[in-house]
Amino acid sequence: MNQFKSTFTHYILLLLTAIYMQRKNFFHLTYYKLFPRKMYPFIQFQALLRQGVAQWHTLFTSLINKVIMKSGFCVLWGRPNAGKSTLLNALMGRKHAIVSSRPQTTRHRITGVLHGEDSQIVFLDTPGIHEPQHKLGETLNKTAKSTLEDIECIVFVVDASDAPHADDKRAAALLERQKTPLILALNKIDLIGKSELEHREKQFSALCNPAHIVHISGLQGSGTSDLRDLILSLLPEGDPYFPPDMLGDRPLEFHIAELIREQALLQLHQEIPHAVAITIEQMVPRPRGVLYIEAFVHLERSSQKKIFIGENGSRIREIGKAARGEIENLLERKIFLELRVKVRDKWRENDAWIRRFGYKE
Ligand SMILES: Nc1nc2c(ncn2[C@@H]2O[C@H](COP(=O)(O)OP(=O)(O)OP(=O)(O)O)[C@@H](O)[C@H]2O)c(=O)[nH]1
Numbered sequence: 269m270n271q272f273k274s275t276f277t278h279y280i281l282l283l284l285t286a287i288y289m290q291r292k293n294f295f296h297l298t299y300y301k302l303f304p305r306k307m308y309p310f311i312q313f314q315a316l317l318r319q320g321v322a323q324w325h326t327l328f329t330s331l332i333n334k335v336i337m338k339s340g341f342c343v344l345w346g347r348p349n350a351g352k353s354t355l356l357n358a359l360m361g362r363k364h365a366i367v368s369s370r371p372q373t374t375r376h377r378i379t380g381v382l383h384g385e386d387s388q389i390v391f392l393d394t395p396g397i398h399e400p401q402h403k404l405g406e407t408l409n410k411t412a413k414s415t416l417e418d419i420e421c422i423v424f425v426v427d428a429s430d431a432p433h434a435d436d437k438r439a440a441a442l443l444e445r446q447k448t449p450l451i452l453a454l455n456k457i458d459l460i461g462k463s464e465l466e467h468r469e470k471q472f473s474a475l476c477n478p479a480h481i482v483h484i485s486g487l488q489g490s491g492t493s494d495l496r497d498l499i500l501s502l503l504p505e506g507d508p509y510f511p512p513d514m515l516g517d518r519p520l521e522f523h524i525a526e527l528i529r530e531q532a533l534l535q536l537h538q539e540i541p542h543a544v545a546i547t548i549e550q551m552v553p554r555p556r557g558v559l560y561i562e563a564f565v566h567l568e569r570s571s572q573k574k575i576f577i578g579e580n581g582s583r584i585r586e587i588g589k590a591a592r593g594e595i596e597n598l599l600e601r602k603i604f605l606e607l608r609v610k611v612r613d614k615w616r617e618n619d620a621w622i623r624r625f626g627y628k629e
């Protein structure tokens with residue numbers, strides 16, 4: 269009886285030790301020599317089991333965590349002043365492109381990358397399609413047209429508070445042979461009532477035969493998140509085009525020059541804003557964390573230079589002050605902005621200047 273008791277206690281102790289060691293993974297194959305030979309098959313079996321479970325666990329978690337990405341390019345299209353850049357900013361949730369009430373504010377293809385958890389939409393804001401008055405205008409139309417290749421969707425932005433314009437028709441005509449899904453975005457709905465919107469919807473959809481129609485206010489942000497979801501639904505599965513920290517494809521100097529031009533557009537009148545081009549000539553760090561920026565303001569005539577500078581330099585000071593605030597917000601640091609005005613005779617008719625100012629790509 270005593271012998272039975274001691275053998276029983278022995279096995280119980282062995283079992284408890286085995287359970288403890290199993291939990292702590294002591295039965296790892298490395299330690300098997302510590303155990304009696306009879307236990308080898310058991311140790312090998314449990315090691316294989318543990319290994320198998322680990323592999324299945326990795327496989328399952330990788331399958332569950334495997335994110336199916338959607339990505340693609342979406343062009344914001346339309347006539348000048350329809351609200352494309354305002355919409356880009358609303359979709360991006362940040363100020364990415366400059367906006368003004370002057371037609372032809374946008375002079376480049378502006379790429380805005382919107383990163384989602386499982387998606388990436390690359391927006392291409394475009395210069396407004398219009399009847400060109402000079403070489404610069406022709407270049408802007410060409411830049412816009414060049415965005416229509418290799419894209420996944422087009423948002424045709426129209427100003428619903430106004431009847432279709434010759435430029436809307438021009439912009440619609442350029443989409444005629446497009447196979448890409450077309451969304452008609454009736455913008456500026458904050459300015460009109462329901463019946464006017466219904467009327468405009470008929471007029472604008474007759475121009476372009478859209479696959480989808482949305483009602484939005486880029487300025488107030490209404491309807492823009494539904495539009496973003498609709499765009500997403502049109503994108504194919506695919507890897508992202510841009511790394512997660514990239515919001516666009518233009519250097520900082522570009523955005524700085526644009527912010528200066530935006531102030532010129534906002535603060536000057538008649539033809540002068542259209543004659544303004546900005547180039548950044550220097551960006552040099554100065555003591556106490558200040559960044560010195562020297563920008564050239566290019567105009568077409570000396571009479572425009574006089575107006576730009578203003579009486580005792582008052583106008584140029586105001587433009588510089590407002591632009592400095594915007595640039596400091598962008599860079600999150602103090603800057604010293606120096607504006608120098610240059611006259612470039614009829615530069616909008618001159619290919620060399622158009623290229624030098626970066627409008628021809
Ligand atoms: N009320 C109202 N105004 C808007 C709306 N969207 C844009 N605007 C205004 O329309 C004007 C033109 O806006 P932009 O975004 O610069 O237009 P755009 O189509 O990019 O113009 P271009 O760059 O010249 O082709 C600006 O004064 C905007 O504030 C809107 O939803 N409602």
Ligand SMILES: [Mg+2]
Pocket residue numbers: 352353354365366373374393394395396
């Ligand atoms: Mg624009």
